[in-house]
Amino acid sequence: MRPDRPARAGRIARVVGGLVALALAVVVGTAWWSSLRPDTYSALAMGVADIGGGAVIGGGGHGHGAVGDPASPDASAVSVTELTADPMRPADVHVELRARAERVTLPGGDGFDGYTLNGSTPGPEIRARQGQMVEVLLRNESVPGGVTLHWHGIDVPGAMDGVAGVTQDAVAPGEVFTYRFVAEQAGTYWYHSHQVSHEQVHAGLFGAIVIEPAADGADAGTGEVPPGEAPAAAADAVVLLHTYPGTSRTLNGVAGEVRHGAAPGAHVRVRIANTDSTPTAVWAEGGFRVVAVDGTDVHEPGLVEGRKVRVTAGGRIDLEVVVPATGAVRVQAPGVSLLVGPDDATAPTPPSPPEFLDLLDYGTPAPLGFDPERPDRSFAYDIGRAPGFLAGVPGIWWTINGRMGDDVPMFMVREGDVVAMRITNGSGEVHPMHLHGHHVVVLARNGVPASGSPWWVDSLDVDNGESYDVAFVADNPGLWADHCHTLPHAVEGLMTHLMYEGVTTPFLLGAGSGNEPE
Structure with missing residues (x-):
């Protein structure tokens, strides 16, 4: 072998290696360049x-x-801004929500820097009858990055969806935006910000909205029910499961146990919304029925015993429970519970069932x-x-x-x-x-x-x-x-x-x- 062959082979190997590295750099650079977005885009x-x-x-x-x-x-082409409810129809339910960035202290919990609606989190519960025109005026008092409201699960007109940069601009501090839609779908829903949503929802910008076939407990003019409180005459309880920054899970902003008054023998609809970003589960001792999923009634729901129900992140489950002749019924989720019954009644904490209810074969076809x-x-x-x-x-x-x-x-x-x-x-x-x-x-x-x-x-x-x-x-x-x-x-x-x-x-x-x- 000629003495210069190893050196030549080494040079060739280095050249080939350099070309491979260059090609890789071009591929990576092209991928990086193509992923960049302009300062503004549609x-x-x-x-x-x-x-x-x-x-x-x-x-x-x-x-x-x-x-x-x-x-x-x-x-x-039709602009999404034109996809609205009848602008001439007067509102049946009018609510004003004031969004603020402020220090939040939950009952019995530590404080955190978060957001409120009308000074609280969760924000006010909104109630309407099916067929009513709902009008919500959102005023951003101090949320620096802007804010919107998305009506999660309600099939609102396109202009009212509340997605910043898609159906509206984020509402800047000092500005207002009015949402209007007909409450066509009876059921359990929730609203939340869709501007920097991973931060703003986590830190408090959300609330419940319930659409019923008949008015129940809410002021006929405002539709607003104080957060964390079910109307005294209401046959249902609203449960918002949420984990705030630096806290364990809460129920309507309260850690541990929340009570809902009901007489022995009462059938109570428990409207549960999972406002966290992870799935959870709910269950109750003594049996229950899943009467609705994501705002839609279940056809002929059967009695569920010894199983729990998964609640998807963002999803809602309505349970019907019956208050026993003595004591109360406890609706349980990991770390929190709702006690349903007379004011002085108690109930043991039921253990988590090992199996989930399968909604694929629950109820009967329709x-x-x-x-x-x-x-x-x-x-x-x-x-x-x-x-x-x-x-x-x-x-x-x-x-x-x-x-x-x-x-x-x-x-x-x-x-x-x-x-x-x-x-x-x-x-x-x-x-x-x-x-x-x-x-x-x-x-x-x-x-x-x-x-x-x-x-x-x-x-x-x-x-x-x-x-x-x-x-x-x-x-x-x-x-x-x-x-x-x-x-x-x-x-x-x-x-x-x-x-x-x-x-x-x-x-x-x-x-x-x-x-x-x-």
């Missing part, structure tokens, strides 16, 4: 249009390749009102996790259909479409998926068809390794977020949107916009 330009195998959708200024250019929307077997569009929502760049920041981020950031799918529909979606999760963690503006019905889990009452949800836990087949009718035009309600996960990329043909928005996202919905 939600219309985010994502890659997915028409779900249905008829081609065009126009409307959606800004997704061939679908349209957000800078030059179709002249026929008509859906549409045929999900022949959808106009079918979408895949496959949740994963991968290394990459999100808005220029390196990390391990959540992915949708293997993509992240502005490359995730954006689901395109026309009004009236029957939509099917398969949600799968291989990310290693549970995700409570929340579609704004719509309820979806669960058709199957892991290929097993639903066989009980129609299981309508707006917030659905999808565990690692699970798949859900769901369907809905696209009957509420707008631009709707579709995201994980573990709110930090939405910040980390688990967010996309459902977009109707012919709808556009004038609002902007980005550091220069003042809008940061997650």
Whole structure:
């Protein structure tokens, strides 16, 4: 062998190594560059249009390749700001909410720097009758980053959804915004900020809203009930489960036990909302019925004994309990409980049952009102996790259909479409998926068809390794977020949107916009 061959081989190896490193740097640099976002941008330009195998959708200024250019929307496009309730109809229920940033001290707890609505957290409970016009004036007195209100689970008109940078601008200090919608869906719901939501909701900007077939306990003009208190005449109790910064779980802002007065033999509806970013469970000794899920009544609910019910992050469960002839009934969640019965009654703390109630076969079947077997569009929502760049920041981020950031799918529909979606999760963690503006019905889990009452949800836990087949009718035009309600996960990329043909928005996202919905 010639003596210069080893040196030449070494030089070649170094050159090849350098070229590989350069190529890798180019790939990484390109990925970083492509993930960057401008100072302001439109939600219309985010994502890659997915028409779900249905008829081609065009126009409307959606800004997704061939679908349209957000800078030059179709002249026929309808702005989301025009999707409102009748502006001439007077309000039946009027509420004013004042948002503040202040030091919060919970009963029996330590203080923290948080947020309040009308001086309290949770904010005031709002009540309305089905069919009433609800009007809520939000005044930002001192929340420095701006604030909005999202009506979680209520299928409000598109302009009223409260998502900063999508359906409105965040309400800056000193400014006001008025929300108006018809309370068409009786049920248990909650409202919360959708501006920097992972921080503002955690630190106190939320409250309950109950829509009933008949008024019960609330002032007919204001609809407002003091937070943490059920009306004396009410046959129900509202329970908001929440964990504030630096605290253990609370029930209506109170640690430990909360009481609800009821006579022996009374049937009491316990309306439970999980306002945290993680799933929890509830149970009661002596049996109960799950009478509603996410605001929709269960068809022929059976008696549940020896099992607990999962409550999705953002989700609601209504239980019916019967007060015993002596003593009380205790509705329990980890760390907190609601004691229902006479003022002097007591009840033991029931242990957590080992098994969950399966809502897939609970209750009995009933008509859906549409045929999900022949959808106009079918979408895949496959949740994963991968290394990459999100808005220029390196990390391990959540992915949708293997993509992240502005490359995730954006689901395109026309009004009236029957939509099917398969949600799968291989990310290693549970995700409570929340579609704004719509309820979806669960058709199957892991290929097993639903066989009980129609299981309508707006917030659905999808565990690692699970798949859900769901369907809905696209009957509420707008631009709707579709995201994980573990709110930090939405910040980390688990967010996309459902977009109707012919709808556009004038609002902007980005550091220069003042809008940061997650």
